[in-house]
Amino acid sequence: MTAPASILLVDDDADLLRLMTMRLTAAGHAVQAVASAEAALAHLAVKLPSLVITDVRLPGLDGLALFDEVRERHPSLPVILLTAHGSIPDAVEATTRGAHAYLTKPYDAKALLDKVGQALRANAPGPAPVGGDGAWRREIISRSPRMAEVLAEARLVAATDASVLIAGDSGTGKELLARALHNASPRAGKPFVAVNCAAIPEALLESELFGHVKGAFTGAQGHRQGLIPAAQGGTVFLDEIGDMPLALQVKLLRVLQERVVRPVGSNEALAVDVRVLSATHRDLELAMTEGAFRPDLYYRLNVVKLSLPPLAERREDIALLAQHFLLTLAERHRKRVKGFAPDALDALVTAPWPGNVRQLYNVVEQVCVLATAPLVPLAQVQRALQMPSAEVLSYQHAKQRFERDYLNQLLKLTSGHVAEAARLADRNRTEFYRLMQKHGLDPQQFRADPLTAPSGFSDSRLSGESGA
Known part of the structure; x- marks a missing residue:
């Protein structure tokens, strides 16, 4: 059960103080009523309320001076000012300096409760930590019921070794949730290794994940441990898993099935004990239907799916x-x-x-x-x-946007002729097809009538006879 919000009420009119206390108490709030600004400051020194409501005209230190003191000492504590007609300009000026709102006397009871509700919502604390211990999710700041549901599910699955797929738009905090899962798991004392699959060039991704031995490729002058073996006993988080090349998806599937890793250039497989978490902003089910993501890997990764709201x-x-x-x-x-x-x-x-x-x-x-x-x-x-x-935009998403726009321009320039577009991009045709598939581009959409084709391309090329 939620504790009632505490409100400090300041007014030298005893009758008004009593009436407002009754109304706020009836609305479910805990009210502390005092008759002066000095008494209010003394109370604030002992216990901080959720909201201060003060009359502007008070004996001694007035309500505006009290507001200034509150703003200096407790800048996030909301203050509502009560004002008679003659002091409205002062109250309006105070709102430009941070007072939450002002109400004129005689005040409307509904308006009072509405302003109180708005102020309390703006200053509400976050929810009690899920499971009574908030250390595991300390990086996730939230009071949202939607997020509370996600965190409750995360806490449940954290105790297991099940693979988890985290879905959500860019910028929603997928890596933070992955870290929270790791922190709440029995593997919390072991490494947490995050890998952005889209940020590492395709030619280097296998070596980064699995490691390599000396001489495995040009420039491999020594042995290097991969990121998956580096997480031994802990958790590997594969961010943007939807951007992993198909050839590498097969090798990752072997890691999940057999719990072994074979470094590039090595004949020996290394046993690994890691939990795999993954994340994507892509629709992987759609990617499967388009042949861009392996169904067997998808089902291995998607034992439990957690979706972060925007x-x-x-x-x-x-x-x-x-x-x-x-x-x-x-x-x-x-x-x-x-x-x-x-x-x-x-x-x-x-x-x-x-x-x-x-x-x-x-x-x-x-x-x-x-x-x-x-x-x-x-x-x-x-x-x-x-x-x-x-x-x-993150660097990677800006890069993806550029890549798609670049492919669009090439395909428009060549009227959908893939071989010619690949030549202009200095890429082989197979790789260019893979890039088009990655971005959902169909060369047929760019095909033009021979009469409207750009000069320099023959009719045979436009008809696709070259094998595009």
């Missing part, structure tokens, strides 16, 4: 992640920024986030580096959000 489907995590990133980055860049203005936070929460958590981190880093005040204003967040999505 950030747009876990919006309750955005404020939590943004504040966490901001404080971490502020320390790294030696900045004194402490939080976001309420309207700036609203802009982050409602943004589309095509690049998911990776894009959010990028935006927060930009506003942190450029920050000149303790609170990040709305205008700065809006400028950062205007960055084109390409700015937050």
